[in-house]
Amino acid sequence: MEEITEGVNNINLTGDLHKKNRIQVSNTKKPLFFYVNLAKRYMQQHNEVELSALGMAIATVVTVAEILKNNGLAVEKKIMTSTVDMRDESRGRPVQKAKIEILLGKTENFDELMAAAAEERDIVDGEEQS
Template sequence: METMMVSDAIKDPAAVVGPHRQNRIQVSTNKKPLYFYVNLAKRYMQYHNEIELSALGMAIGTVVTVAEILKNNGLATEKKILTSTIGTKDEANGRLVRKAKIEIFLGKTENFNDLMTVAKAERNGNGNAAKGKADGDASFSGHVSKKPE
């Protein structure tokens, strides 16, 4: 990452953040709930092999939680984590405020598409049929009979 003078950051805050990327999700603590970002990340991952989650200040905990949910559900693998401190201009008093920044790069797992197919089928009420399909059982009909005791 290129080094930038604090005075340049105040003149052009967009230069600190960098150019807008199609696979970047900027997480905020006060705009959307946690699972909004989890579901948005899943959707981005359907179109991109790698996504970037980024946050400033108090939103860092949210971005870490989103990444951990995706990893624990087997949807993503951690590629890279970058941390830094940036200077932003406080609109209220015009002073420079230093904020922590995190960028987490996640990649799709090999079975991402299978897991998304199963999740979609479960939402549509076909949970058993989808599980049989994901497990490779083409003969599974979704009907389970119980043996008399």
């Protein structure tokens, strides 16, 4: 019995760790660069970030991933696609929604690029005040 409890506790721990660096993207709630900046912060903290979306929000996730890659901040580690059964509220019947999960990792010069961007912001802020 003790082994089972220990196993369940380990499952919960790894599940919680995995969720800490996952961003579930919606295409209605937040602007695109909210997700870009959040992903940068998650990569700073956890070295990688998982972007996840359903249906119409998939385009937003792909765009966020491409912005991070094109700016030299992220490398693609894994892309997973699937379908998820959901209930259609208007018709009350089950529907399948497309799902994507993109795992991104920091590039070698991620920290350097982030430091340069922070320094640039400080210079701009300093000039505006004088």
